[in-house]
Amino acid sequence: MEKMTEKHFSIWQNLPWFKVQRHGFADAVRWWLPAIVVIQLGVTLISAAVPALLVRLLGARTGLPTLLVAMIGIGLGLGCLQFGQVVVDAFMQQKSVSVRLEMFTKDGADYLHIPFTAAADAQVRAKRAESMTYGYGGDTSGVGVFYGALVHTVQNAFLILVDALILGGASWWISAAIVATTVLAFYPQQSFQRFRRAKQKTMEDQWNPRSYVQHSSFQEENGKDIRLYHMADWYQQKYEHFVDLDTVANRSIERRRFWVRSLSALLTLVRNGVGYGLLVFLAVNQHISLSQFTFYFTLLTTVGTTGEAVLTQYGLLRGANADINTGRRFLDWADDVIKAMPQGKTTPNFGTAPLTVVFDHVTFTYPDGAAPVLNDISFTLHGGERVALVGLNGAGKTTITMLMMGLLTPDKGTITINGVDIQTISPAALRHYFAPVFQESTVFAGTVGYNVAMTHDYDPAKVKAAIAEADLTDAIAALPHGIKTELTTYLHDDGVTLSGGQTQKLMIARALYRDAPILLLDEPTAALDALAESALYQHYQKMATGKTSLFISHRLASTRFSDRILFIQHGQIAASGSHDELLAKSPEYAELYHTQSQYYDEDQSSEEAAQDA
Numbered sequence: 001m002e003k004m005t006e007k008h009f010s011i012w013q014n015l016p017w018f019k020v021q022r023h024g025f026a027d028a029v030r031w032w033l034p035a036i037v038v039i040q041l042g043v044t045l046i047s048a049a050v051p052a053l054l055v056r057l058l059g060a061r062t063g064l065p066t067l068l069v070a071m072i073g074i075g076l077g078l079g080c081l082q083f084g085q086v087v088v089d090a091f092m093q094q095k096s097v098s099v100r101l102e103m104f105t106k107d108g109a110d111y112l113h114i115p116f117t118a119a120a121d122a123q124v125r126a127k128r129a130e131s132m133t134y135g136y137g138g139d140t141s142g143v144g145v146f147y148g149a150l151v152h153t154v155q156n157a158f159l160i161l162v163d164a165l166i167l168g169g170a171s172w173w174i175s176a177a178i179v180a181t182t183v184l185a186f187y188p189q190q191s192f193q194r195f196r197r198a199k200q201k202t203m204e205d206q207w208n209p210r211s212y213v214q215h216s217s218f219q220e221e222n223g224k225d226i227r228l229y230h231m232a233d234w235y236q237q238k239y240e241h242f243v244d245l246d247t248v249a250n251r252s253i254e255r256r257r258f259w260v261r262s263l264s265a266l267l268t269l270v271r272n273g274v275g276y277g278l279l280v281f282l283a284v285n286q287h288i289s290l291s292q293f294t295f296y297f298t299l300l301t302t303v304g305t306t307g308e309a310v311l312t313q314y315g316l317l318r319g320a321n322a323d324i325n326t327g328r329r330f331l332d333w334a335d336d337v338i339k340a341m342p343q344g345k346t347t348p349n350f351g352t353a354p355l356t357v358v359f360d361h362v363t364f365t366y367p368d369g370a371a372p373v374l375n376d377i378s379f380t381l382h383g384g385e386r387v388a389l390v391g392l393n394g395a396g397k398t399t400i401t402m403l404m405m406g407l408l409t410p411d412k413g414t415i416t417i418n419g420v421d422i423q424t425i426s427p428a429a430l431r432h433y434f435a436p437v438f439q440e441s442t443v444f445a446g447t448v449g450y451n452v453a454m455t456h457d458y459d460p461a462k463v464k465a466a467i468a469e470a471d472l473t474d475a476i477a478a479l480p481h482g483i484k485t486e487l488t489t490y491l492h493d494d495g496v497t498l499s500g501g502q503t504q505k506l507m508i509a510r511a512l513y514r515d516a517p518i519l520l521l522d523e524p525t526a527a528l529d530a531l532a533e534s535a536l537y538q539h540y541q542k543m544a545t546g547k548t549s550l551f552i553s554h555r556l557a558s559t560r561f562s563d564r565i566l567f568i569q570h571g572q573i574a575a576s577g578s579h580d581e582l583l584a585k586s587p588e589y590a591e592l593y594h595t596q597s598q599y600y601d602e603d604q605s606s607e608e609a610a611q612d613a
């Protein structure tokens with residue numbers, strides 16, 4: 001699988017990327033950026049000109065009506081500009097949020113489309129958590145900050161240049177002081193932003209444990225173990241540990257920020273000292289008029305704020321850009337991985353006859369696994385055959401089902417259905433051939449009906465029939481709204497929780513509703529009581545009629561309902577045949593069977609002894 005790049009993209013490289021991610025972003029920059037620059041310039045210049053104008057009018061002993069008209073006119077003009085500023089700010093904010101939400105959505109969609117193995121990879125999960133937090137997860141993330149910081153940087157940089165040029169009209173020394181102090185403050189600001197990023201990086205190693213703690217502590221299913229084993233203290237310690245890490249990092253960031261701001265204040269003092277001193281000197285020596293003095297003086301007062309703003313905003317922009325890079329690396333990687341996925345295009349029409357599945361010299365290793373889980377494995381599930389797959393824990397039985405459904409991809413070898421390589425079949429079409437019952441049940445926040453049909457547009461009669469076949473009718477009838485009852489309380493306050501066995505039956509109903517040509521049952525009886533288990537075995541005969549089926553079970557007794565048994569050991573098919581054949585030819589299978597049957601026999605004989613007594 002593709003490695004995630006560590007590439008750094010500059011602001012100029014990220015701008016076109018933004019454009020690709022979000023249409024309309026380029027227009028927003030092209031039209032609204034000049035607008036906001038002009039408005040800001042207008043507001044600043046008019047604000048500086050008002051006192052100067054007043055001084056001039058008063059000096060010329062202008063009458064009150066003229067003064068009032070001038071002031072009202074200026075007030076209205078300023079008001080209009082300020083209103084324009086509010087409109088543009090609101091627009092920018094909305095634009096920024098919509099770009100961010102778009103990436104947020106893309107992140108979720110990408111994660112759900114990358115290969116199953118990648119999604120389960122701890123490193124990928126950590127990168128995604130980091131990408132979400134820094135890249136586009138909230139208003140303070142890279143994308144949340146980038147747009148506003150870009151606009152305000154350009155706006156304030158332009159303004160300070162115009163200020164310096166205008167003040168150059170009084171003395172070029174003032175312009176020089178503005179430029180020099182801004183440049184001097186620039187480097188500490190940038191170094192501070194680098195420091196902040198580096199500190200944040202030290203916390204990135206913590207993403208996986210952090211997201212695990214957050215996620216697992218609030219999972220309903222974990223609630224009882226957390227209480228039973230007093231894990232609340234453990235969780236609290238973890239939370240405190242993360243808070244401590246954040247506190248230490250933030251403290252050093254704030255310390256550095258304090259020094260940078262102090263330096264900036266000192267430079268402002270120098271600039272104002274030079275500027276105000278020169279203006280007073282020029283006014284006293286009558287090189288500039290009183291109204292000019294007032295204008296320059298007011299303008300110089302705003303330079304401090306503008307200078308600070310341009311540096312802060314540029315620092316924010318660079319920080320946001322670095323944060324965006326974190327997000328972009330993940331999104332670009334996900335795009336590449338999705339593109340590189342073997343996306344079969346065909347949707348073969350296999351007709352209605354049962355399908356034949358062939359594993360041909362298949363080898364598979366998990367991405368973070370040291371050795372292959374399956375090693376050069378070959379077997380055939382003939383059309384209509386009921387095959388049992390048995391083997392010790394960790395032998396690779398579930399892995400075989402995942403490979404068959406295309407959720408995992410073999411390192412070597414091919415898997416075919418009716419002679420067609422599954423890699424050439426479109427994933428959606430491929431998954432339609434399977435009705436699986438997984439080892440772990442996955443109940444989604446939806447109604448019983450939804451959880452059986454896995455669509456909101458379900459056929460209630462068909463759902464009820466599947467529920468009846470899975471022996472769940474009475475349990476569902478006892479629920480407050482029957483098949484319309486919400487399962488889980490995550491989204492619905494009136495949701496209910498089914499028992500482990502009922503949930504497993506629900507999963508069987510889901511497989512029955514799907515009515516696909518290949519049935520995959522991975523330990524479907526683990527949570528069932530003896531009666532339900534026995535009923536399922538009986539039922540299995542009917543369920544599997546006309547289908548190809550693979551039944552995984554640790555209870556070797558269940559294999560008698562199958563036509564053939566595959567015994568898997570050390571990543572290979574160690575033996576294949578009927579129960580009696582395997583007893584004869586595989587000592588390991590025989591040992592496994594006798595170890596299990598010993599307990600059944602003992603149980604039986606003690607029951608018989610009890611009955612005799």
Ligand SMILES: Nc1ncnc2c1ncn2[C@@H]1O[C@H](COP(=O)(O)OP(=O)(O)OP(=O)(O)O)[C@@H](O)[C@H]1O
Nearest residue numbers: 120366368369373392393394395396397398399400
């Ligand atoms: N996502 C994964 N990443 C790495 N290794 C994995 C992953 N899933 C399973 N494995 C490893 O692959 C091997 C086979 O696992 P698999 O779940 O296929 O076994 P199994 O025969 O179904 O076991 P069981 O009978 O316990 O359900 C095990 O050693 C397991 O640790």
